[in-house]
Amino acid sequence: DVLPSPAGTSSALEVLHRVFGYESFRGRQQEVVDAVVAGGDAVVLMPTGAGKSLCYQVPALVRRGVGLVVSPLIALMHDQVDALRAVGVRAEFLNSTQSPDERAEVERALLAGDVDLVYIAPERLSGGSVRSLLDRVAAGPGISVFAIDEAHCVSQWGHDFRPDYLALADLVGRWQGVPTMALTATATEATHRELTARLHLEGATHVVASFDRPNIQYRIVPKDDPKQQLLKLIREEHRGDAGIVYALSRNSVEQTATWLAEHGVDAIPYHAGLDPRIRAANQSRFLRDDGVVVVATIAFGMGIDKPDVRFVAHIDVPKSVEGYYQETGRAGRDGLPSTAWLAYGLQDVVQQRRFIDQSVGDAAHKRKQSANLDAMLALCETVGCRRRMLLAYFGQPTDQDCGNCDTCLNPVETWDGLVPAQKLLSTIVRLQRERNQRFGAGQIVDILRGKRTPRVEQHRHDELSVFGIGADLSDRAWRSVLRQLIAQEVAQVADDYGTLGLGPLGPAVLKGEHPVRLRHDLERSSSGAGSKRA
Numbered sequence: 001d002v003l004p005s006p007a008g009t010s011s012a013l014e015v016l017h018r019v020f021g022y023e024s025f026r027g028r029q030q031e032v033v034d035a036v037v038a039g040g041d042a043v044v045l046m047p048t049g050a051g052k053s054l055c056y057q058v059p060a061l062v063r064r065g066v067g068l069v070v071s072p073l074i075a076l077m078h079d080q081v082d083a084l085r086a087v088g089v090r091a092e093f094l095n096s097t098q099s100p101d102e103r104a105e106v107e108r109a110l111l112a113g114d115v116d117l118v119y120i121a122p123e124r125l126s127g128g129s130v131r132s133l134l135d136r137v138a139a140g141p142g143i144s145v146f147a148i149d150e151a152h153c154v155s156q157w158g159h160d161f162r163p164d165y166l167a168l169a170d171l172v173g174r175w176q177g178v179p180t181m182a183l184t185a186t187a188t189e190a191t192h193r194e195l196t197a198r199l200h201l202e203g204a205t206h207v208v209a210s211f212d213r214p215n216i217q218y219r220i221v222p223k224d225d226p227k228q229q230l231l232k233l234i235r236e237e238h239r240g241d242a243g244i245v246y247a248l249s250r251n252s253v254e255q256t257a258t259w260l261a262e263h264g265v266d267a268i269p270y271h272a273g274l275d276p277r278i279r280a281a282n283q284s285r286f287l288r289d290d291g292v293v294v295v296a297t298i299a300f301g302m303g304i305d306k307p308d309v310r311f312v313a314h315i316d317v318p319k320s321v322e323g324y325y326q327e328t329g330r331a332g333r334d335g336l337p338s339t340a341w342l343a344y345g346l347q348d349v350v351q352q353r354r355f356i357d358q359s360v361g362d363a364a365h366k367r368k369q370s371a372n373l374d375a376m377l378a379l380c381e382t383v384g385c386r387r388r389m390l391l392a393y394f395g396q397p398t399d400q401d402c403g404n405c406d407t408c409l410n411p412v413e414t415w416d417g418l419v420p421a422q423k424l425l426s427t428i429v430r431l432q433r434e435r436n437q438r439f440g441a442g443q444i445v446d447i448l449r450g451k452r453t454p455r456v457e458q459h460r461h462d463e464l465s466v467f468g469i470g471a472d473l474s475d476r477a478w479r480s481v482l483r484q485l486i487a488q489e490v491a492q493v494a495d496d497y498g499t500l501g502l503g504p505l506g507p508a509v510l511k512g513e514h515p516v517r518l519r520h521d522l523e524r525s526s527s528g529a530g531s532k533r534a
């Protein structure tokens with residue numbers, strides 16, 4: 001037992017040094033720890049990597065009794081328990097993977113006061129037997145703290161609702177004098193309000209840490225040839241570094257991992273379709289070895305605690321800013337300079353809109369998904385500081401540009417896109433009014449550029465008055481214009497075939513009543529280069 005002093009007598013700082021081997025508390029950890037050690041409740045909103053675990057682990061060791069930690073992720077629970085045992089903390093868990101014998105042993109240890117921290121899956125707590133066990137523990141050896149991790153899971157409107165979390169509310173205040181903590185990396189004010197109300201934590205100390213991750217450099221580049229762009233990023237800036245590459249589909253994960261490996265990168269795939277043994281082996285190789293790049297679907301990363309991930313790259317646009325921020329937050333937990341890089345293209349918008357259209361769910365749900373995507377696209381297309389936009393999104397606006405994102409480092413030139421926008425919209429409108437037809441991006445751009453392709457001739461689109469009115473711009477330029485018009489809601493993807501229509505602002509733009517500012521997409525950053533596909 002590494003805790004020689006009787007429980008309740010060591011100070012928080014002493015536990016931090018002796019058990020965890022850290023110099024000092026980081027950020028706002030101390031505020032939280034002090035409040036809870038003194039017996040108060042706490043609501044803790046801190047970004048991924050800020051060190052939420054210590055906020056409950058330290059009070060659990062300082063106060064008398066066992067600390068209860070509710071955690072929804074079984075894999076994460078195992079990792080945490082292993083890590084705590086490695087430093088001599090008596091940690092256990094209670095979840096559905098245990099045999100009755102194992103569970104009985106944990107119960108015995110709990111009642112004997114031989115446990116410092118116990119991790120519990122939320123579904124365990126909805127049943128009466130674990131509740132009465134905990135009542136006996138509270139009456140006996142005592143409960144030091146009741147910590148609810150990933151507390152945003154109580155929010156029914158959030159992106160990660162778990163019904164079992166609703167039942168946790170009954171447990172808040174059940175054991176006299178036991179402080180309750182709710183912790184999450186989700187920062188929107190709505191979530192904060194909702195979890196506070198549901199868990200009855202109005203009287204708690206609320207610590208909302210800064211969501212800024214100053215060591216992460218945010219970069220979003222137009223997508224050209226994502227594999228080549230990614231390879232360039234790795235070769236020129238992150239050779240030999242550990243990194244995570246996120247892709248949307250399993251197929252693209254496999255292809256990208258293989259391709260990178262063929263080009264000398266130590267890359268391995270990770271997605272839910274892999275054999276569980278291979279998946280576990282790949283994950284542990286990423287955690288253990290230096291300089292491994294894991295190419296993954298978003299299934300990867302929840303609870304991955306690797307401090308020296310130097311870059312997180314997205315080769316497809318994420319579905320929401322929350323998701324993007326959580327994924328990029330896995331870079332640079334050690335505080336050293338790291339890169340969050342995203343390649344984003346027209347095809348992404350079309351594809352994501354299609355996913356939303358085809359998704360099951362009611363209209364309200366689709367509207368929410370659509371709003372999430374719009375916020376993400378606006379981040380991609382902004383000409384302002386990316387970090388400012390992110391912080392404003394999370395309710396922490398600042399009036400300073402960060403100086404360390406792509407738009408700060410290379411201010412984006414903009415141009416007046418009104419005339420090209422009108423040409424494009426007129427083409428859409430002509431096809432609808434004169435031919436009762438809708439087409440996707442490819443055909444619209446061919447008409448604008450005046451290309452006599454077989455498809456143009458077949459539909460006699462060369463007879464339209466708009467045929468060739470856009471010959472002054474390249475294919476690539478038109479795709480860039482279109483992508484931005486969709487993000488700005490001037491145009492929109494009208495159905496799940498990817499055909500185009502006017503967006504809410506389309507009519508005003510056609511009448512010249514709404515200005516259109518567009519980014520120059522010509523490659524500015526080194527790893528934005530590439531030339532092939534439009």
Ligand code: ADP
Pocket residue numbers: 022023024025026029046047048049050051052053054305307333
């Ligand atoms: P979160 O749960 O907020 O995402 P973690 O609790 O997993 O973050 O902590 C992230 C990393 O930071 C871990 O490797 C942890 O050991 C480290 N860490 C946390 N607090 C401190 C501290 N005060 N000093 C040094 N390292 C810390």
Ligand code: ZN
Pocket residue numbers: 384385386387388401402403404405406407408
């Ligand atoms: Zn900036």
